[in-house]
Amino acid sequence: MSQAIAAFIWRWRRVLTTIIVIGAVAFVPSANITKIDNDLTAWFSVKDPIYKDYARFRDEFGGTRTLIIAIEAPTRDRLLSADGLQLVEALTADIEKVNTVQRVSSLATATVIDALPATPGDDGGLDVRRLFKDLGRKTPAEVGARALGDELLRGDLISEDGTTAAIIVFFDEAKIDTVRPQVLAEIEGIVSRRTPTEFKAHLNGSLEITEAYNRVTLDNQRVFTPPIFLVTMLAIYLLFRSWKKTLLTLVAVLISVLWSLGLYSLLGFSYNVLSSMLVPLIVVLAIADDVHILQHFDHERRHGSKEAAFRSTVANLFAPLLGASGTTALGMLSLCTTNIVAVQQFGIGSAIGIMVDFALSIVLVPTMLGWLDEVTAEAPQETWFSAPMRWIGRFSSRNPWRVMAVATVITAIAGFGLTKLHVDTNHINFFAKSHPLSTSAAVIDTKLAGIYNFQVLLEGPPDAIKQPDTLKRMDQLSRELERLPYVRKVSSVVDYVKRVDRELGVGGAAGAARVAQVSDDPSVIAQELFVFGLADEGRVELERVTASDFSKAQISVKLASMSSDLVFEQIRVAERRANEIFAGSLVTPTVTGSGRLFSTLDHYLVVSQISSFATAFVTVFAVIFIIFRSWRFGLLAIIPNLFPVLAVFGVMGWANISLNVATIMLASVALGVVDDDTIHFISRFRRDTAGGMNSQDAIEEATASEGRASLTTALINSTAFAVLAFSEYKPTAWFGALLGLTMAVAFLAEIFILPATIMLLPGLFGADAVHAKRRARVKVGSA
Amino acid sequence: MSRLLIVFLTLFLKAEPGIAIQQEVGTLPAGSPQAQGEWVARHSDQRDTGRDGRVTFKMKLFDRQDRARERALTVLSKKAPSGDKSLTRFTYPADIAGTAFLVWEHPGADAERFLYLPSLARVRRIAGSEAQESFVGSDFTYEDIGGRAFDDYTYTLVNDTADNGASYTLESRARNAGARFPRVISTIRKDTFVVTHADIYGKRGDIQKVFDATRVERVGKYWTVTSMRMQDVGQKTRTELTVEKAEYDVGLTDDAFTRRELEKVIK
Structure with a gap:
């Protein structure tokens, strides 16, 4: 079967390559990400009951996704001076004129209610008026004192100490998301123009946070993509010492990325902070595939013609690459079990991207390698890694108990770290303390009513x-x-x-x-x-x-801003008490609003990721069972796959990195990366033992060849994604650093734990067991 | 300019000077659009509204979900050189029936306003409202109903061809830059100087509210807008005001506008 596929691809390689390249060029415009959509409907299904509650609330009272502007004066006297109050009034008036602004709540629009003194003929009276109406007949300090004396305003629109005033902007939520960047930029322009240097303006609120997310997503794409490609290029060059192969790999990766993003757009999916992970994911997996192909082709080319090298590479790698990609794609597809639109889209998009990358790589890379005329001498990675890898293979197979003892100790330490792992998505804490979002949250949370x-x-x-x-x-x-x-x-x-x-x-x-x-x-x-x-x-x-x-x-x-899980907890308490208090009344309470939306979303994300990881785990190994047509080798694959996930989460526990909307994706990505290495290793081991090698030799060979490919991939990807650690947005930094760690641990698990497990359970996984199984099959066939 | 009183008087555009207006229709002076606009505005503003009146209204307030609330109110009003007076009494719904306002205007000074709440059985004084603020919680402002203070605006005649030549189109711009509704484009009948339509612009320069006189009738000697609608485009609410019964020049005296009367009315 594999030989037939190899022959087919060889025959049609030029046509197929042309189609691939034309497709990539055609996808360039749709792969150009300039618009990021982190809007509500990108995350929530409109059929979700929580969203429906919010929509019902919004229809009645308008949206609660606000922009909060805190105007901080150096002293109370400055804020409550004519200048200070005029600043609040002018900002309010200017912002009211901005498109989509529905309402502005500030001291300038605040309503106060006062009793009027009794006069002969009446019993006093009532004055409902705007606070600032008094400015004509009272001093600013008196007006400020009136505001501070009002418990409805104090702590909300003016801080207790009288130094900070809030301007809360409400928008027409039916329109704001389509013009949000421009509207927020216009308001920011008004604020910076109007605010004197002695006053400080702090912007925050759910809309500002959403916009900050969009900016970060775009910035990450723009800032980190070039260095990632550069570092990748240098790493590939260093390991293969060939500019042509380096460029070839980059072209192949680039084409995979273009196809993946293009198809993602064609499906009508939107880009958000989650789908921005799509490019790193595809790059990681594409490089892994390409390195295997490159290495195999080089090896075969040394002993034969281009055609032979092409056919051998495709024939030998088609099944393991398909298996590796298929399992990863299935793992990603399991994300569809969630009810979060963005996660579903990411799952489908990445699954398609992974399979497309497989299909492109298996055609494109060997074809392009065939165009190179250079002598395929030993690449540095081969020179440098072959002997050490062979030594490691020998060590692992000869010292399985030692290896397992160390693995057990690491597992125990990681397991303990796992108990320290906490679920916490605090969107403000995701940014550096010096980031405007963090500094403004500190002011609004401590001086005003919170964000x-x-x-x-x-x-x-x-x-x-x-x-x-x-x-x-x-x-x-x-x-x-x-x-x-x-x-x-x-x-x-x-x-x-x-x-x-x-x-x-x-x-x-x-x-x-x-x-x-x-x-x-x-x-x-x-x-x-x-x-x-x-x-x-x-x-x-x-x-x-x-x-x-x-x-x-x-x-x-x-x-105040806090972990969304704490918000979620507060909301549950509020809901329980509301239901108890209104039991038996005419009224039904429902807890809703943007706080509920976003905390529920984060809760959904983490919970659904855990459940979809479990689904992915089961699905992936079910497929591995099918690929190897052996429950024993399916079982063998589980051990080195669980270990990196456990180790990385253990490190997160020890390093106090929370399980949040960003880091939870690591589990799925880790599984995708790790199971590829395992499949390649086991495939090679089975092929060699089936060819007559004993377990130890087959392990040495698999470690030297497939382990080397894994090391090369791990080095390239870890170096490249370490660049992300410099992101101002912590989840991106964590993702970059932890992805590198995952790949390193996965590599170690493959070259140490996998061989040790084979050697410790020879009756199940050893060469003799493989031979016995083969003999049994032959017997059944001849009978 | 008086507020509450004018509310109920200027809406019922009078017919007595109608003859004079009819005579002046053809005499739109030549001149700049500003001069012509001022001429139209002045004629609309200076219509005689009678000495006094007793009008019963039905008010329907529609919210953004199109849910309607009904209110019924009776307004007594009287013009006087010492200041206009009015007494507004709500008769429906039951939980606010009997609630009443008494307003004494004082030329050149703040008006005095009194509120009677039957549940308290006491008279309370209430602080005054601005012309561009809501009229008794509806989409109308005092100014929409009572008419704009003539000197607060500048005027430009946009055209005299509206309604197939039967109406003027007048642009009024507030002199106060901070006005909530700085610009109004009105359609004014040439024969009666009744405002039949108005687009009221907000600070952003877009239409905030739309006024329509949906029925104009002659009640006795006076042309009266007996049905009108104000839509708040931004808030997506509207208020419909219908005159159930209107009587003019009924001989109301100052005794009908005392604090004692405010309480007595519902006892």
Whole structure:
């Protein structure tokens, strides 16, 4: 079969190569990644119940994905000066004019409610107005003091110490994602133009974080791709000492990348922070494939013609390369079991890319090697690595117990490290402490109400919300939510009802101390809300917190930035308490908002990655069983594959690197890389033992040839991806460093643990067992 | 310029000077578009609205989900040199029925506003509202209903060919650069000077609100917009205001606009 395929490819190599090259050229425009889409629908299925809850909430109250601008003054007096308040007012006014901005919440738009003193003929009155309306008749310091004295504003729109003011920008979420970079750039321009040097402006919020992700994704592509290619080129040159082969490998890798990205685009998939891993993945696997082909071709060329070398290379490597690529592709395809759109797309895209790379490499690389006329002398990697690898093969096969003892110790240490591994996706901590996102989060989290938020959506029949019973339950829930750790501000319509009640003096007799409370009388509440909504400011505030027919309301909860798992935990507590408090009432609570979306997304990602890794593991080994048509060698493949994954996660545990949306991908990538090496090694071992070699010789041979290829691949890829360790975005840096580590450990597992296991279980995996099996087959055949 | 009072008066464009207006239709002075615009605006602004009036409204407020809330209110109003007065009383829905406002305008000074909440059975004073702010929680502003303070705007006649030549198109620009709605393009009937349509622009320069007079009737001597709609394009809400009953020159005296009357009304 393999011989027939080799003959077919040899015959049609020129046509096939032409098609491959034309295809790659055609895919150049679609592979040019300039637009990154980290939007909600790139991650969430619109059918997801969590997304549906959010969509329902957004339809009623608008989006909660905001931009937060903290204006930090050197002193309280500077912020509460005419200049300081004018700055807040001017920024608010300018930002309100920006396209897609729906609403700006700041001291300049803040509503205050005050009692008016009693006069002859009336019992006092009520003043619902914009805070800054007072600037005409009061000093800025007095206006500032009024804001600081208001518990609805203090800690939210102005810091407790009076040095920092918040400007919170809400957008039309139906439009913002299509123009987000331009809109945010325009606002950043306004802020930098308007803000004097003595004031500092800090930008954050979910939209800014999303945009930072997009910038990082694009920057990583732009900044790291050239050095990765350069380092790869140098590494290949160093190991093969041939510019032609170096260029040939790079051309082959480039063509695989173009095809993969082109097909990814053709499928209509969008690029996001996750799919940016596609290029590194394809490069790693393509180089692994190409090095095997290069090495085999060189070896064969020394003893025969180009055609013989071509046919032998394809015939001998077709099955192991197909097996290696197929298993990796299946592993990636298992990501489709998740319900996250971006992960599904990455799974499908990478699976297709891997298989396309296999198909291209097996045709293109031997064909291009056939064009080279250079003498295929021993390459440095052959000169340098052959003897040491042979020695290692001998050592592993002669000292299996020692090898296994060391492996066991490493496994134990890694296992202990594994217990330290924690799941934690803190998007702010992914950036360096000096990154603007981190510095702004520090200011907003400590001085203002924090950059994260979630909402409790309350739904019932019309007028349900303004019933005393509902408002009292809301009040109870709000007070409980305020006591949750990390929660910095809770607000709802209850705050306004209580405030109006207090300022109208409903709760107490004239002259008595005013008490903010929810009345027991529904008509009092209806009239308080009516009065509050008569003024424009009150009306706008009411629309923000309750539906016009009082069938829905929201409790807004603001919190400091933290691990999404902690947010997720807080949300679960909020949900449980909301359900308990509203049990038996007219109203149904649902916890939603951007905090819920993003924490759920991160939770989904990590959980689904763990489950899909398990699926991948089972699937990959099922395929290995089929490829080798042997359960024993399928079983053998598991050991060196589990070890690197265990070791890398152990190192992460010890190094305090969390299992997060970025590092979790390592498991799948590691599995993809490691199982390739194993398949090549076992294939070679079986081929040689079947040809009459004993176990020890076959191990030496497999280690010297396939182990050498693995070492060459590991060196090239580790060196190249070590470049990623310089990324300002920690997950990328972790990914680069840990990928190198994975490849190193995988290589060591292949050359030490695999041979040791074979030697320790000769009855299962040894040459005699292979011979016995072969003899049994021959017997059955002749009978 | 008075606010609340004008709300209910200028909407009901009068017919008494209609003869004069009819006579002046043909006398649109030659001149710059600005001079012509000012002429049209002044005629619209100076229409006689009667001495007093008693009008019953039905107000329907539609939110962005198109859910409607209904309110019913009765407005008594009276013009006087010492300041216009009005008393607005809500009669529907039940939980706010009896809630009433009393407004005393004072030329050149802030108006006095009083609120009566039946659940409290007390009169409360409330702080005043700006012309471009919501009228009793609806999509109309006081200015939309009461008319724009003439001197707060500059005017340009855009054309006199709207509605097949039956209306003027007038552009009004706020003198105050910080105005919430700095520009309005209105369609004004040549025969009655009724504003039948207006595009109201926001700070960004795009249309924020759209006004339509959906029915204009002659009530007694006065042309009255008896049905109108204001859409807030940005917020995707709208308010429909329908006149159920309108009476003019009914002989209301200052006694109808006292604080005692504010409470007495619902007792």
